[in-house]
Amino acid sequence: MTLNSLKLSKSDVNAEKTAEAVTAPAPDGRTTARGLSRQQTFLFAITCAMAVANVYYAQPLLESMGASLSVSPDTIGVVVTATQAGYAAGLLFIVPLGDLLNRKRLILTQMLLSAVSLCAVGLAQSWGMLLGAMVLVGLMAVVVQVVVAYVATLASPEQRGEAIGTVTSGVVLGILLARFVSGAVADLAGWRGVYFVSAALMIGMALVLYRTLPTSTTPPAKDSYVQLLRSVFQLYLTERTLRVRGTFALLIFAAFSVLWTAMVLPLSAPPLSLSHTQTGLFGLAGVAGALAAARAGRLADQGLGNRTTGIALVLLTLSWLPTALVESSLLAMVVGVVLLDFAVQAVHVTNQSLIFAARPDAQSRLVGAYMCFYSVGSGIGAITATYTYAHFGWGAVCLLGAAFSGIALLYWLSLELTSRNCLTT
Known part of the structure; x- marks a missing residue:
């Protein structure tokens, strides 16, 4: 499919104008955003859950992948880093297209190509x-990020945080349930079967979206693709909110990746020797993070995003003690997982709410630029976690995660002190 075939047609533009003028009601008569019903928001959340799960299926399977392909334990974490590298490239070169092309066609194309990529993983020899x-x-x-920007475009300003929070809840559930699902499927059909099943699900979801996905209410940018990419880098220079919130994202997701990448190693080794399914069950303990997501978005809408960030970072740092x-x-491990996921997702939702409010005219480019920090942090966390565990053990892994968390907390404190000093002078 070419870029020209993805551009908005005249009928698509007319549909967008109609969507902008009319708010689609949900079956109960309520709406979550302009032109976006609660049913549609739920569908977006499910889509994000399925798509983001593809990034995290590998984490409980690292040991099996390494044994299957004769890869040593201290380098198998590169699988996660490779996925994050692809994610980072997509954030820079694909997500900005949401401000240029028909988002419905872009989303459907990505989902079908995702199915092809998942089959390639399952066939890898x-x-x-x-x-x-x-x-x-x-x-x-x-x-996932194209969908999040889509939701931010459809949402009214006073409801944007809550709508993003709801969709992010789907993202969190996808991340957490991915480990349980991949573990359970791997025990039944091997690690390759996980990726074949996911490919089939992505094709099925694409068919559902083809029939139900709404069109964007915002006309595409008039810039060329090259100009659009250049503007992404300009956002780093001009938007302080993006730089600050991106730094938080890098640090919290480095800590997040440290836990979830290395956790399978002590759990699957003696004396615990848990199965894939049992290891994946720990993902269910982090569902509290999904419950925190929507609430954090509402707090950001009320102007309490900075306070929410500080409290969450304290919890994130403390979570490493029971872990x-x-x-x-x-x-104790379950308690640590709950605290960490709660804290990370609260900061993540707050970050997105604040950066979207800063530049409503550049939603896709903003989320792409912001999530690059996430991807870099996740990649750093993954590769350092497996290396640290192989050479120094689980205690050192927890110190590594606590270090990332503590740096984020110190950064927040420094911003608070600077802000208060400015107000008193």
């Missing part, structure tokens, strides 16, 4: 082929 396929999986998984006790208490 060498280390190089696996890494290449995982890069493509990450590249196509950025459909360090995994070998002596699985219950």
Whole structure:
């Protein structure tokens, strides 16, 4: 499919004007945003859950992948890093297209190509082929961010935080349930079966979206693709909110990736020796993070985003204390997982609400620029976590995660002190 075939047709423009003038009611008569019913918001959330899960299926499967392809434990974490590298490339080169092209066609194209990439992972017979396929999986998984920007465009300003929070809840559930689903499917059909099943689900969801996806209420940008990409880099220079919130994203997702990448290693090793399914169950413990997401968005709408960030970063730093006790208490590990996921998603939703409010005219470019920080942080966390565990053990991994978390908290404190000093002078 060419770029020209993705551009808005005359009928699409007319449909967008209609959507802008009329708010679509939900079955109960309520709406979550202009032109976006609660039913549509729920569909967006499910789409994001399925798409983002593709990035995280590998984490409980690292040991099996390494054994299958004869890769050593201290380098198998590169699988996660390769996926994040593809994700970062997609954020820079694909997500901005949401401000230029028909978003419905862009989303559908990404989902179908994602299915192809997932099949390539399942068929991989060498280390190089696996890494290449995982890069493509990450590249196509950025459909999540196209959808998030889509929701931000459809939402009214006073409801944007809540709508983004609801969709982000779907993202969180996808991240957490991915580990459980991949573990359960792997126990039944092997790690390759996980990716074939996901490919089939992506094709099915694309068919649903083809029939139900609304069109954007915002006309496409008039810039060329090159100009659009250039403007993404300009946003880093001109938008302080993006730089500040992006720094938070890099640090919190580095901590997040440290936990979820390395956690499978002590859980699957003696004396615990848990199965894929049992390891994946820990993802369910983090569902509290999904529950926090929508609430954090509402707090940001009320002007309490900065306070929410500070409280969440304190919880994030403290979460590593019970997490360090995994070998002596699985219950303590559960507490640590709940605290970490709650904190990370609260900051993440707040970040997105604030950056979208800063530039309503550049939603796709903003989310692409912001999520690059996320991808870099996730990649750093993944590769450092597996190396640290292989050479120094689980205690060192927890110190690494606590270091990322503590730096984020110190950064927030420095911003608070600077802000207060400016107000008193």
